[in-house]
Amino acid sequence: MFRSIADAKTRLKAVEAGALYTEVLDAFARVFPDAPEVAFARAPGRVNVIGEHTDYNGLPVMPMAIDREIVIAFAPAETSTVTLLNVESSYPRVEFQISSAVPPYETGHWGNYAKAAAQALCEWAQASASDALPLRGIRGVVAGSIPAGSGLSSSSALVVAVACALSRDLPISKPELADLLAAGERYVGTQGGGMDQATSLLGRKGSALRIDFFPLETQPVKLPEGHVIVVANTMVTANKTGGARVVYNTRVAECRLGLEMLKHLAAPKHPAVREATLLKHFQQTVPEWEECLLGLPDDPVSVADVAAFLGGLENDVARRCLVQRDGSLLPPPKDGFSPKKRCRHVLTEGARVGKAAAAAERGDARELGRLMDESHTSCADDYGISCPELDRMVAVMRAHGALGARLTGAGFGGCAVALVPSDQADSLMDGVWRDYYQGYLPERGIAVPSERASVLFACSPSEGAGILPL
Numbered sequence: 001m002f003r004s005i006a007d008a009k010t011r012l013k014a015v016e017a018g019a020l021y022t023e024v025l026d027a028f029a030r031v032f033p034d035a036p037e038v039a040f041a042r043a044p045g046r047v048n049v050i051g052e053h054t055d056y057n058g059l060p061v062m063p064m065a066i067d068r069e070i071v072i073a074f075a076p077a078e079t080s081t082v083t084l085l086n087v088e089s090s091y092p093r094v095e096f097q098i099s100s101a102v103p104p105y106e107t108g109h110w111g112n113y114a115k116a117a118a119q120a121l122c123e124w125a126q127a128s129a130s131d132a133l134p135l136r137g138i139r140g141v142v143a144g145s146i147p148a149g150s151g152l153s154s155s156s157a158l159v160v161a162v163a164c165a166l167s168r169d170l171p172i173s174k175p176e177l178a179d180l181l182a183a184g185e186r187y188v189g190t191q192g193g194g195m196d197q198a199t200s201l202l203g204r205k206g207s208a209l210r211i212d213f214f215p216l217e218t219q220p221v222k223l224p225e226g227h228v229i230v231v232a233n234t235m236v237t238a239n240k241t242g243g244a245r246v247v248y249n250t251r252v253a254e255c256r257l258g259l260e261m262l263k264h265l266a267a268p269k270h271p272a273v274r275e276a277t278l279l280k281h282f283q284q285t286v287p288e289w290e291e292c293l294l295g296l297p298d299d300p301v302s303v304a305d306v307a308a309f310l311g312g313l314e315n316d317v318a319r320r321c322l323v324q325r326d327g328s329l330l331p332p333p334k335d336g337f338s339p340k341k342r343c344r345h346v347l348t349e350g351a352r353v354g355k356a357a358a359a360a361e362r363g364d365a366r367e368l369g370r371l372m373d374e375s376h377t378s379c380a381d382d383y384g385i386s387c388p389e390l391d392r393m394v395a396v397m398r399a400h401g402a403l404g405a406r407l408t409g410a411g412f413g414g415c416a417v418a419l420v421p422s423d424q425a426d427s428l429m430d431g432v433w434r435d436y437y438q439g440y441l442p443e444r445g446i447a448v449p450s451e452r453a454s455v456l457f458a459c460s461p462s463e464g465a466g467i468l469p470l
C-alpha cells in the first residue's frame, strides 16, 4: 500500500492513474518532503439516476458512482493528529486530534468533513475494536475532480476518502463503513440519508446500483445498452452546509410530521403501524397507503395543526419531529409545513425506483426516461426542491433528445441528469451548451463557465472507494 515517493511516481504512470494523482503526489512531496512513504485513498462522487429524498425515509435509490473523485495522498502519522492540506489554496490547512468528540470548525468549513469521518471511526473503534485505540492519524494532501456544491457529493466523497485512509487497517467492512459514515456525516449539521456514502463506497464499474436502506443492501443495475447518462451543472450552488441545509432538514421534518399523521390514520386497521419509524415501514404495513395519504390535512399546516390532528400536545410533536442534531428545534418555514405533498413524493418516488430498476434491466430506455421525467415533476411540484434553472435545464435536455431528464441530488440547484442514446450524447451536449450555458445563463446574469467539460459531461459508472492498489 505504501511506497516511497519516487516509487509511487513510477507506479502511478504504470497503472495510468491520471493527472489528478500526479498532481496530488507532487503537492504531497512538496509539503511533506520528509515523509518516507505515501499511499492514495480515493472516493468517487455520484449521480442519482432516480430516487430522490427517499433514503432517509428508508426507501430505495438508484445512483451510480462516477469517474470524478476525491484523492488523498497520505502517510501515516505517529500520533492521533490528522493534518490535511488541499491542492486548492483557498481551502485552509486542517489539523485536529482524532477523538469521539472532535470540536467542529465553523459551519461550512471543509475540514468538518474530515472531522466527521475521524469522529465516526473513533466512536466505532470504541464500541467494536478497542484494541485499535488510540487511532493513528494521517498527514495528507487532498485533490479532487468533483465540482464542489454541484450536487455530485464531493463532500461525502471527502468523508469517505478520509475514512478509507484512516480505516485502512481496521476490521470494518465497506457496508458497515457506509452505514457508519451516513450517520457520521450528520456531524456537519445536515440530516442526510445514506445514499451518497453507500454509492461512493460500494459503486460498481459499469453498473448503477439499487440501494435499499435499514438494512443497507445494494444490487447492481445495468443501464440500458447503448445509452448514457449526461450530467449538467446548472451553475447554481447547492451548498449542503449553507442555505440548503435548513431547507433540507425541513424536508426531513415534514416527512416525520407526515408519518406521525399517517400512522394515526392507519393504526385502527393496522395496529402494527404504530411501530413504524420510517415512511418505508408505513408503506410496507399499509397496502392501501395511497388512499390513506388522501386523508392527510391539506398543506400548509403548523405544528399546532398536526398536534390537533393527532389529539396530542404541540410540544411532543415538536420534540418528535423537529429536533436537530444540536438539540435545537427547526424553525418553522414561513409558509408552514407541507407534509401531505412531501409524503406523496417520497412514497411514489420509492415505487418509481422499483419500476426504473426493472425497466433498466430489461433494456427499456423509454420507460426509464419516462420515470425520470415523472420523478422531476414530483420533486418540483410535491417536494419543492427544484428551481428555475433546474427546470430550464431539464426542458433544454429534453428538447435536445433526452429520453428523460431530472434534477439529481438534494436539489435547490446543482446538477441535472439526462438519459440519452450514446450516439446522441454529443448533439445533446452541444444543444445544452448553446441554449442553456451560452443562452440562458447570461439572461439570468450568471457567469458562463470557461471550461465545458467540467460542467457538462457523459459519465460512466465507476468502482467504489478504497486505497489505490499500487
Ligand code: GLA
Binding pocket: 048, 051, 052, 053, 054, 055, 056, 192, 193, 194, 195, 196, 409, 410, 411
Ligand atoms: C443529499 C443527501 C442524500 C439524499 C439526497 C437526496 O445528497 O446527502 O442522503 O438524501 O440529498 O436524494
